[in-house]
Amino acid sequence: MTLTVCGLIGSPFVRKVCTQLNEKGVEYTFENLSPFQADEDFTTLNPLRRIPILKDSDNGDDFILPDSTAICHYIERKFPASPMMPSDHAEYGRALWIEEYADTEMATKFGLGVFRSIIFPQMAGKKPDTETALKCIREQLPTIHDYLEGQLEGKDWFAGNAFSLADISVAVQYGNLAFAGYSPSAERWPNLAAFMKRVGEKESFTSLHLKTALVFAQMQKMEVDPSEGL
Ligand SMILES: N[C@@H](CCC(=O)N[C@@H](CS)C(=O)NCC(=O)O)C(=O)O
Known part of the structure; x- marks a missing residue:
């Protein structure tokens, strides 16, 4: 095989x-x-x-x-061993929804709005489009962080009580934001920050994340003024 x-x-x-x-x-x-x-x-x-x-x-x-x-x-x-989807029906449905939300809404705003604006021009030897990325971070991303922050209230993981595909789907999108130089404010979105810390303790995620960070290490990152609370 x-x-x-x-x-x-x-x-x-x-x-x-x-x-x-x-x-x-x-x-x-x-x-x-x-x-x-x-x-x-x-x-x-x-x-x-x-x-x-x-x-x-x-x-x-x-x-x-x-x-x-x-x-x-x-x-x-x-490969049903080490399941990455909850066994409970309701939580299974929730995991599917969060996966869908990450793959569509998050991917569009994080990927097209921020990651591509910062990284893609540099791959073509041009300057990053910081203005477009910042506009997206200010105007479009807070709604997403707010929604996810609420979904994590009193919970370690998005669906069920174990690390699942829902968590992976969300975390890889935040990973790409980090490669562009931005992570949401831990003060304003503490549940989200704690969640990313928990995911960061998973070798399965971190080994790939760090390897990818090296690919973008030489690229100019964006800077967001901490006083903006973003
Ligand atoms: N819904 C697809 C999305 C895949 C996707 O958008 N991949 C991007 C890379 S992150 C791609 O191949 N983009 C090619 C393009 O935009 O031309 C999935 O879950 O696999």
């Missing part, structure tokens, strides 16, 4: 899949695949031309699974 995760480690969706596999202790190989430099064949792997993509030799050479959510729930079904 060979599982291969294809993508770039800088993608939160790719790290979501790899963190789950690490947490479950499932071995996999990693294949670098950039959606931005891929040829036309990439469209046959994923018509949306996005990463991650999973290959599983158990299912033959033709088996290709795109999309982090499809991949993670496939992995959950194939």
Whole structure:
């Protein structure tokens, strides 16, 4: 059996899949695949031309699974040991919702608004677009932090009482914000800060996060004035 995760480690969706596999202790190989430099064949792997993509030799050479959510729930079904979804029905539903919220609302605002504005221009040898990123941090992100802060009230994890796919999905998005140089104020959003600290104690997450931080280490980071309370 060979599982291969294809993508770039800088993608939160790719790290979501790899963190789950690490947490479950499932071995996999990693294949670098950039959606931005891929040829036309990439469209046959994923018509949306996005990463991650999973290959599983158990299912033959033709088996290709795109999309982090499809991949993670496939992995959950194939490797049920060390479950990463709650067994309680209500909490299971909650985990799915938080995963969806992270993959759509958070990914759009964090990824397109902040991460891409800071990191992508620098990859092309240009200056980071700090103005766009700051506008997003000021106008769009507080609503997301507020929502998640409320969801964590009196709880260690987003769904059930153990680290789950919901937590991974949220944490990898905050990871990409951190690579751009911004993390939400711990004073204003203490539950969120405590949550990220707990996730940071998970080797499955931190090993990948630190490896990715090195990729962006030379890049200029944004600075947010602490007096803004963001
Ligand atoms: N819903 C997808 C989203 C995947 C996604 O947006 N991946 C980004 C990288 S972070 C991508 O491949 N972008 C390529 C592009 O925008 O052209 C998933 O969960 O896998």
